[in-house]
Amino acid sequence: MKKIIIANWKMYLSTREAVLLAGKYNDLKSPHSVILAPSFTALSGVEKTIRGNGLKLCAQNIFWAEYGAYTGEIAGLDIKQIGCEYVILGHSERRKYAKEDYETINKKIKVAIKAKLTPVLCIGENLRERRSGHAWKVLESQLKTGLKAIDKKNIIIAYEPIWAIGTGNAEDPVDADKMHAHIKKYVGKSTPVLYGGSVNNKNFNAFLTQKNIDGLLVGGASTRYEEFKEIIT
Ligand code: PEP
Numbered sequence: 001m002k003k004i005i006i007a008n009w010k011m012y013l014s015t016r017e018a019v020l021l022a023g024k025y026n027d028l029k030s031p032h033s034v035i036l037a038p039s040f041t042a043l044s045g046v047e048k049t050i051r052g053n054g055l056k057l058c059a060q061n062i063f064w065a066e067y068g069a070y071t072g073e074i075a076g077l078d079i080k081q082i083g084c085e086y087v088i089l090g091h092s093e094r095r096k097y098a099k100e101d102y103e104t105i106n107k108k109i110k111v112a113i114k115a116k117l118t119p120v121l122c123i124g125e126n127l128r129e130r131r132s133g134h135a136w137k138v139l140e141s142q143l144k145t146g147l148k149a150i151d152k153k154n155i156i157i158a159y160e161p162i163w164a165i166g167t168g169n170a171e172d173p174v175d176a177d178k179m180h181a182h183i184k185k186y187v188g189k190s191t192p193v194l195y196g197g198s199v200n201n202k203n204f205n206a207f208l209t210q211k212n213i214d215g216l217l218v219g220g221a222s223t224r225y226e227e228f229k230e231i232i233t
Contacts, residue, residue: 003208004156004192004215005232006035006058006120007222008088009042018042022049024225030054030232032215035086040074047083058086058120061094064107066114076108076115087112088217090122090146092162102145109146113154120156120217121146122196123183127163135161136182143186157183157193158217164197166219171197173206173213180212201230 007025009018018038025036026049037058038046047057063073076087089112090105105121112119123142125135139159147155159179164171171179173195180193187193195207196217207213222228 003032003213004035004194005030005032006037006086006088006158006194006215006217007228008037008060008091008196008217008219009039009223010060010093010219011039012220012223013038013042015039015042015045019045019049021223021225022046022055025055025228025232026050026053028229028233032232034232037086037088040079043079043084044082051083056086057084058088059084059117060088060091062087062089062108062112062115062117064104064111066111076111076117080115080117084117086118086120086156088120088122088158090142092122092124092160092165102142105146106148106150109150109155113150118154118156120158120194122158122160122217124160124162124165124197130161130163135179139179139183140186143183147187152187152191155187155191157187157191158196159183159193160196160217166198168198170199170203170207171195173203173210176207177210177212180210180214184212199231201227204231 035056059079062076109119125138129138192214194215199218200221
C-alpha cells in the first residue's frame with residue numbers, strides 16, 4: 001500500500017549538498033509518496049531539481065502570521081509560491097530550541113492551510129511522560145491545542161516520541177501502532193498518521209507493515225543516499 005515518506009533534512013546539509021542529494025533521489029522509482037524537506041535556503045534549488053519527477057517539497061517551518069514586520073521570519077505564502085506543498089510544524093526540536101508551544105503551532109497550522117500548504121503536525125511525549133504512563137494524555141493535549149478550530153481533513157500527523165528522535169532508540173513498531181490507533185481515533189481515519197524517531201534501513205519495514213502507520217518521517221537516515229534508497233524503493 002502506498003505510504004507517505006518525508007525526509008526531514010533538518011540543518012544537516014548545505015544548500016549545495018541538498019540539491020545534489022535531491023538530484024540522486026530524483027532518479028529512483030518509489031511505490032510511496034516521497035516528500036523532501038530541506039532547509040529554507042535549499043527549497044528553491046531542490047524544487048528546480050525535482051520538478052515534474054514525482055517527488056514533493058516540504059518546508060521545515062513557517063511563521064504564524066501571513067506577512068508583516070517580522071524580521072527574519074518566513075511566510076507560508078512565500079514557500080507555497082516557490083513550490084512547497086507541505087510544511088512540518090511543531091517539530092520537537094523547534095519546541096525545544098525555539099520554545100514553540102502548541103498555541104503558536106495552532107496559529108501556524110491556520111496560516112499554512114490558508115496558504116494551501118498541508119501541515120505535518122508533530123506530536124510526541126518525552127521519556128519522563130512515557131515512563132509515568134501519561135504518554136497518551138500528553139498527545140491528546142497536544143492534539144487538542146494544536147488542532148483547535150482546524151479541519152482535521154487538511155492535515156498530516158507525525159507521531160514522534162521525543163526520546164526516539166536521533167537516539168538510535170526507535171519505538172517498538174507494535175507499541176507505535178497502538179499509539180497510532182489512539183491518534184486515528186482522535187483525528188479520524190482519513191487523516192494520515194506517520195511515525196518518526198530513529199527510523200533506518202533495518203527497522204523501516206516493521207513500521208510500514210503496521211495497520212495504523214500511514215508512513216514515516218525520517219531524519220538522519222534520509223540524508224544518507226544508500227540508506228534512504230532502501231527505505232523508499
Ligand atoms: C525527525 O527529526 O523528525 C526524526 C525522526 O529524526 P531521526 O530519524 O534522525 O530520529
